[in-house]
Amino acid sequence: MTLLEARGISVAYGGLVALGGVDFAIEERQVIALLGPNGSGKTTLFDVLSGLRRPAAGDVWLRGECVTGLPPWQLARRGVGRTFQIPEPFGALTVRDNVLVGVTFQARQPRTRAARLREVERLLTIVGLTGRAGAAAATLSLGERKRLELALSLSGRPALLLLDELASGLSPKGREEVVRFYARLRADGLTIVAVEHSFAVLAEVADRVLVLDRGTLVADGPPAAVLDSPTLRTAYLGEEE
Amino acid sequence: MKLAAALLVLAALPLLGLPAYYLYLFSMAYLFATLATAWNLLAYGGLVSFGQAAFFGLGAYGAALASLHGASPWLAITLGAALAAAGGAAVGLAAGRLNGAALALATLATAELLRGVALNWTALTGGGSGLVGIPPVPSLPAIPLELGGGRVGAYHLSLATLGAALTLSAAVVRSRAGLALAALREGETRGTLLGLRPLPWKVLAFSLSGVATGLAGAVYAHMLGAVEPDVVFGRLFSIAPLVMATLGGRSLPGPAAAAVTFYLVSELVFHPLAPALHQLPYALALIAVALVLPASRRMP
Numbered sequence A: 001m002t003l004l005e006a007r008g009i010s011v012a013y014g015g016l017v018a019l020g021g022v023d024f025a026i027e028e029r030q031v032i033a034l035l036g037p038n039g040s041g042k043t044t045l046f047d048v049l050s051g052l053r054r055p056a057a058g059d060v061w062l063r064g065e066c067v068t069g070l071p072p073w074q075l076a077r078r079g080v081g082r083t084f085q086i087p088e089p090f091g092a093l094t095v096r097d098n099v100l101v102g103v104t105f106q107a108r109q110p111r112t113r114a115a116r117l118r119e120v121e122r123l124l125t126i127v128g129l130t131g132r133a134g135a136a137a138a139t140l141s142l143g144e145r146k147r148l149e150l151a152l153s154l155s156g157r158p159a160l161l162l163l164d165e166l167a168s169g170l171s172p173k174g175r176e177e178v179v180r181f182y183a184r185l186r187a188d189g190l191t192i193v194a195v196e197h198s199f200a201v202l203a204e205v206a207d208r209v210l211v212l213d214r215g216t217l218v219a220d221g222p223p224a225a226v227l228d229s230p231t232l233r234t235a236y237l238g239e240e241e
Numbered sequence B: 001m002k003l004a005a006a007l008l009v010l011a012a013l014p015l016l017g018l019p020a021y022y023l024y025l026f027s028m029a030y031l032f033a034t035l036a037t038a039w040n041l042l043a044y045g046g047l048v049s050f051g052q053a054a055f056f057g058l059g060a061y062g063a064a065l066a067s068l069h070g071a072s073p074w075l076a077i078t079l080g081a082a083l084a085a086a087g088g089a090a091v092g093l094a095a096g097r098l099n100g101a102a103l104a105l106a107t108l109a110t111a112e113l114l115r116g117v118a119l120n121w122t123a124l125t126g127g128g129s130g131l132v133g134i135p136p137v138p139s140l141p142a143i144p145l146e147l148g149g150g151r152v153g154a155y156h157l158s159l160a161t162l163g164a165a166l167t168l169s170a171a172v173v174r175s176r177a178g179l180a181l182a183a184l185r186e187g188e189t190r191g192t193l194l195g196l197r198p199l200p201w202k203v204l205a206f207s208l209s210g211v212a213t214g215l216a217g218a219v220y221a222h223m224l225g226a227v228e229p230d231v232v233f234g235r236l237f238s239i240a241p242l243v244m245a246t247l248g249g250r251s252l253p254g255p256a257a258a259a260v261t262f263y264l265v266s267e268l269v270f271h272p273l274a275p276a277l278h279q280l281p282y283a284l285a286l287i288a289v290a291l292v293l294p295a296s297r298r299m300p
Helices: A042-050 A072-077 A095-105 A113-127 A142-154 A172-187 A199-205 A223-227 A230-237 B002-011 B020-044 B053-068 B073-095 B100-120 B152-174 B176-192 B198-224 B236-248 B254-273 B280-292
Strands: A002-013 A016-027 A031-035 A057-062 A080-082 A160-164 A191-195 A208-213 A216-221
Touching: A002 A042, A016 A042, A016 A057, A016 A191, A016 A216, A031 A042, A031 A199, A042 A072, A042 A080, A042 A160, A042 A191, A072 A080, A072 B176, A080 A142, A095 A113, A095 A142, A095 B176, A113 A142, A142 A160, A172 A191, A172 A199, A199 A223, A208 A223, A208 A230, A216 A223, A216 A230, A223 A230, B002 B152, B020 B152, B020 B176, B020 B198, B020 B236, B020 B254, B053 B073, B053 B100, B053 B198, B053 B236, B073 B100, B073 B198, B100 B236, B152 B176, B152 B198, B152 B254, B176 B198, B236 B254, B236 B280, B254 B280
Parallel strands: A031 A191, A031 A208, A080 A160, A160 A191
Antiparallel strands: A002 A016, A002 A057, A208 A216
């Protein structure tokens, strides 16, 4: 079943076209890798899909409902979770309270505080942060912040997860963990759109690869086909074919 | 518990037979402490107000008008606080679209706008000369009126107002609302992506801050027996809570303690020494706050 459909999404910053009519559809339980050089529009696309930016033209459909222009909190309650490339948790709050925010204000959450705290513990266990639950988020290392960011994005029990460069800046061991993580999320029934620059990570986890270049979708297919194609090299390196 | 004990000790103070003037000074200190506590409740949600006088004046004028139209002081004070809560809710609705400096300026403009209305709607508000003849608050029956020259009732009422504001703040911080406000302060965008809808919490924060500030204004009107637009909607009641709360830090009793100390030192030490300069501490503290504010992360 189709979970998400983008139809002709266009965004411009002043005269600069960030997205020029992007179309795609995503089936449930797929892991989609979103590739493209810096400035190709990946983060802008995430902003549109998570409700932070209203497209100048085009529509976003989630489970057959047009959700274009809905504010982020409504999209979050409809099951869209998101991480940021540079995680910015609620710095002065503890790790536990950070996740408690997501567990408290999303849709379909436990009613009692005790049950919400149990859900927080469950999420912290998944990302391996139980030992840091009482620490202020501002004191976390980059790796720990990425784990917290992931716990936050999972706190609403999302159907669609938008992950922005989860593996970047991590050690090879951290990357292996990320790969295992993607596999686990997919097994749990999530649909994932992930921006990743590590082809090694992508080749292992992605069902499908989308390539953006200067705001346009230039490739769409299984990883083996797309990662070897000249289109990708052109997008990244600017080579002429 | 510590808070309740401290309030009980302070409640017994009039039994020492303090002169009426001192009871008045303490009452004013408690009202300022209430304002600082109410300001801090907004700051807890990352909301910076430069216009708390709007709520103080609404409370004062609401209570004064109700009293002068025959309501008992208790009902009048309740109505004044309710009017300020409604004003707070209205500002909170605007806060749904404004943040940081823009919100601070909007609150300042609200107070100035209401001052203009009070100055010019003479038929209702008495214009620039204000309203007089507001009945005083009755004393507790157990404490004879002459003990504090008729100031004991207002003393206890202003202390009770402070107690209510502190209790309210403590309850908010421990509740879901507290979690929502802390999240909005630390990162509104991240919060909205977690399903947190900012608007209702901002309206709630401004309503609660408004009701506490308006309660203080209503008590003030009955304590002084008169209200004037340039006083109750004046800049002192906007700037002083901001200065006092910022000096008092982010803890719950900090702003209240700072307000009491600051007001009493200003009135008892600076005023006798240099009457012309007794507002200098406010100016110096405001400059200090302006320098410290960005670092203290109060601004979102």
